[in-house]
Amino acid sequence: MTKLSVNINKIATLRNARGGNNPDVVKVALDCERFGAEGITVHPRPDERHIRYQDVLDLSQAVTTEFNIEGYPDKRFMEIIRMVKPAQATLVPDPPHVLTSNNGWDTITHQEMLKDIVAELKESGTRVSIFINPEAKYFEPAKSTGTDRVELYTEPYASHYHIDRVKAVKPYVEVAHIARDLGLGLNAGHDLDLHNLKFLKDSIPFLDEVSIGHALICDALYYGLENTIQMYRRQLE
Ligand SMILES: CC(=O)[C@@H](O)[C@H](O)COP(=O)(O)O
Numbered sequence: 001m002t003k004l005s006v007n008i009n010k011i012a013t014l015r016n017a018r019g020g021n022n023p024d025v026v027k028v029a030l031d032c033e034r035f036g037a038e039g040i041t042v043h044p045r046p047d048e049r050h051i052r053y054q055d056v057l058d059l060s061q062a063v064t065t066e067f068n069i070e071g072y073p074d075k076r077f078m079e080i081i082r083m084v085k086p087a088q089a090t091l092v093p094d095p096p097h098v099l100t101s102n103n104g105w106d107t108i109t110h111q112e113m114l115k116d117i118v119a120e121l122k123e124s125g126t127r128v129s130i131f132i133n134p135e136a137k138y139f140e141p142a143k144s145t146g147t148d149r150v151e152l153y154t155e156p157y158a159s160h161y162h163i164d165r166v167k168a169v170k171p172y173v174e175v176a177h178i179a180r181d182l183g184l185g186l187n188a189g190h191d192l193d194l195h196n197l198k199f200l201k202d203s204i205p206f207l208d209e210v211s212i213g214h215a216l217i218c219d220a221l222y223y224g225l226e227n228t229i230q231m232y233r234r235q236l237e
């Protein structure tokens with residue numbers, strides 16, 4: 001079974017546009033859970049342009065499904081993980097002002113740093129996942145950091161899906177088997193949507209979790225949040 005974790009960054013983007021508390025990110029998170037989300041993902045960025053660190057604290061008191069916090073492991077990120085002890089922390093190598101996540105970790109160059117960070121996060125009982133490109137050379141070094149899971153960075157899959165989906169998914173299938181053979185859990189995310197999700201799931205049936213935000217929240221404008229979450233869940237059956 002592949003779990004759907006709904007990324008609610010874009011709800012905070014909308015809230016921040018007017019400075020008040022509409023929409024209320026905690027209420028939306030709880031509604032997502034009520035509508036079938038099996039997890040809630042947030043990615044607080046250093047400039048707090050969408051999710052704020054206070055949101056992370058508030059959400060941690062409310063979310064009852066799997067709470068997944070993504071981000072670059074700077075001092076503030078590490079502090080908030082220590083305080084909140086979420087079910088999962090996903091380490092992403094984003095520099096501070098990047099528009100959105102655009103790369104996985106170079107687990108060869110950053111292996112030692114990641115080892116220390118993973119160990120520290122796991123000490124607080126949090127499962128760790130490492131955002132990673134679908135390139136075989138990064139998987140053994142990823143395993144040696146002690147991480148529990150990897151999250152496949154799916155933007156290249158999503159952007160090539162409409163050109164040649166078999167070719168687009170091929171590197172993902174290859175590394176998914178490597179991850180499984182190494183005993184790593186497997187997540188995926190970035191630019192997944194109602195068009196490309198089912199083919200990814202069918203190609204890698206043993207995916208543990210997908211986290212989806214941008215497209216899902218856009219679809220909710222047309223179909224409503226409850227219908228949309230159910231539609232995404234059906235792609236994962
Ligand atoms: C880590 C990842 O894949 C991203 O998709 C991220 O969580 C999205 O961040 P933004 O919402 O800031 O674009």
Ligand SMILES: NCC(=O)COP(=O)(O)O
Nearest residue numbers: 007189190191211213214
């Ligand atoms: N980890 C990926 C994520 O949380 C959502 O990415 P996107 O669907 O907003 O591209």
